[in-house]
Amino acid sequence: MGMATTPVRERTRSEIRQHAMELFAEKGYDATSLQDIASVVGCSKATVLYHFNGKPAVLASVLEPAANLVAELVAEAGQLPPAAAQERVITGFTEIVVRFRGLISVLNDVVPKMDQMPEFHAMVEVGMVLTRLLAGSDDPRQLGLAGYAIQGLLGECHTPVQRTDDDLRDLAVTAMHRLLVVPPPETTPAP
Amino acid sequence: MGMATTPVRERTRSEIRQHAMELFAEKGYDATSLQDIASVVGCSKATVLYHFNGKPAVLASVLEPAANLVAELVAEAGQLPPAAAQERVITGFTEIVVRFRGLISVLNDVVPKMDQMPEFHAMVEVGMVLTRLLAGSDDPRQLGLAGYAIQGLLGECHTPVQRTDDDLRDLAVTAMHRLLVVPPPETTPAP
DNA sequence: GTCTATACGAAGATAGAC
DNA sequence: GTCTATCTTCGTATAGAC
Numbered sequence: 001m002g003m004a005t006t007p008v009r010e011r012t013r014s015e016i017r018q019h020a021m022e023l024f025a026e027k028g029y030d031a032t033s034l035q036d037i038a039s040v041v042g043c044s045k046a047t048v049l050y051h052f053n054g055k056p057a058v059l060a061s062v063l064e065p066a067a068n069l070v071a072e073l074v075a076e077a078g079q080l081p082p083a084a085a086q087e088r089v090i091t092g093f094t095e096i097v098v099r100f101r102g103l104i105s106v107l108n109d110v111v112p113k114m115d116q117m118p119e120f121h122a123m124v125e126v127g128m129v130l131t132r133l134l135a136g137s138d139d140p141r142q143l144g145l146a147g148y149a150i151q152g153l154l155g156e157c158h159t160p161v162q163r164t165d166d167d168l169r170d171l172a173v174t175a176m177h178r179l180l181v182v183p184p185p186e187t188t189p190a191p
Numbered sequence: 192m193g194m195a196t197t198p199v200r201e202r203t204r205s206e207i208r209q210h211a212m213e214l215f216a217e218k219g220y221d222a223t224s225l226q227d228i229a230s231v232v233g234c235s236k237a238t239v240l241y242h243f244n245g246k247p248a249v250l251a252s253v254l255e256p257a258a259n260l261v262a263e264l265v266a267e268a269g270q271l272p273p274a275a276a277q278e279r280v281i282t283g284f285t286e287i288v289v290r291f292r293g294l295i296s297v298l299n300d301v302v303p304k305m306d307q308m309p310e311f312h313a314m315v316e317v318g319m320v321l322t323r324l325l326a327g328s329d330d331p332r333q334l335g336l337a338g339y340a341i342q343g344l345l346g347e348c349h350t351p352v353q354r355t356d357d358d359l360r361d362l363a364v365t366a367m368h369r370l371l372v373v374p375p376p377e378t379t380p381a382p
Numbered sequence: 383g384t385c386t387a388t389a390c391g392a393a394g395a396t397a398g399a400c
Numbered sequence: 401g402t403c404t405a406t407c408t409t410c411g412t413a414t415a416g417a418c
Binding site for chain 1: 410414
Binding site for chain 2: 155
């Protein structure tokens, strides 16, 4: 309480997080062992487990910045009217996913096990609210399409196809508009 | 060479495949150990590994029927004109995925590791041809949307959301049409 | 508080007896 | 063809040095 917290702990912690992030993005979550992380950091497995309460906790820490951005986006869009919120989420979520695309691919190692990982329950909750905002309504059909749109984008992040960030962004925004934004039937005649 | 192949080998092999299929669909690929399979079959781990050259080979064997159906679909659609082939692939691929949806979810455990698994190179090839037929053209933008459509469908199979087979089929067909089938601009005036 | 050393059980895989 | 025994490496847990 008295002085600032010791800097040593935080320094080691963030070094572990940094190198774990790189290894997860490079080889995937399952394929990265605690020994791999410890070797790159230059410490022992036990040290990694002193700073993080198990391997899932390392992943949660790595994912935290992206998860926070999504949570902020959802909170912000939640105060907009449905159509504006939908548009905000399409561009905002795409931007976040593109920025962290190397990390997104590890989500697929994790999604099947999320039930047993309390660290990720909050992320699941945010994901459900995001889906609803993206859908623009509570219509089950529209909610289904929103989930489909999210799955498509996440899947594109761990596909072997090479794609620039700009191409991925354009693809995602185009796809989400086609899937979710109902074309105004006869609103705009050609100018 | 002389007589028919010994039936014993094939019998054990298909028992392993059958029970492995059920376990993979139920718990996922990563969460199913060779010991789990051996226990259900009533043999030892070593016996499983005698019949299959490693755990990925077990998975490849389990996935083979679905992979063959997709390969047949691709071969058949490849002889149609682009628009008809696209429609054939949309309904046919959706049908196969829905039928094997319990197994499709394990694909996501596998996709990231496909590089190191020669058993699956043929499946990757077929997937690329499927994508092109679904796209309907070689336009990179259209190919991107086709890949997005496939990823969305596969993702829907391992999502926690409950959905009937009919609902999943309707969702997939709707999504693929919106993503890929260009709406005829002014072709059909209201009747 | 921070870290190393060591041990445990389970995983995939292999060698060799029967 | 099937087994037991064994190997290596994984994630995890604990004891104790500094």
